[in-house]
Amino acid sequence: MKFAYLIMGNFDDKSDKAEIHNGMAQIIGVASIEDAMKVARRLQSEGVGCIELCGAFGEDGARKIVEATENKLPIGYVTHLKEQNDVYNAAFSN
16 A cells, blocks of 8 residues: 655655655655645545644644545544653744
8 A cells, every 4th residue: 555644844745755665655745734635635646545644733634634535545643642742842842
């Protein structure tokens, strides 16, 4: 199965990407939920069977990707344990 992992930040999905195993697994950087929705639809049309999302998407962002792919692909998103909230906040605060 082809698999993709989307990370969100200061990225350009056209150039900020990599793949391994002849494209069976890929990572793509996106700048926004809207970009991610476009990329997810493209990946779906290319035969990607599963998309995982970085934690920046959160539950609401994951739901938007599910909607963009018409709930036809498994979409997951990264979370962390509650006891690590302080560590995450310190690492990702601007």
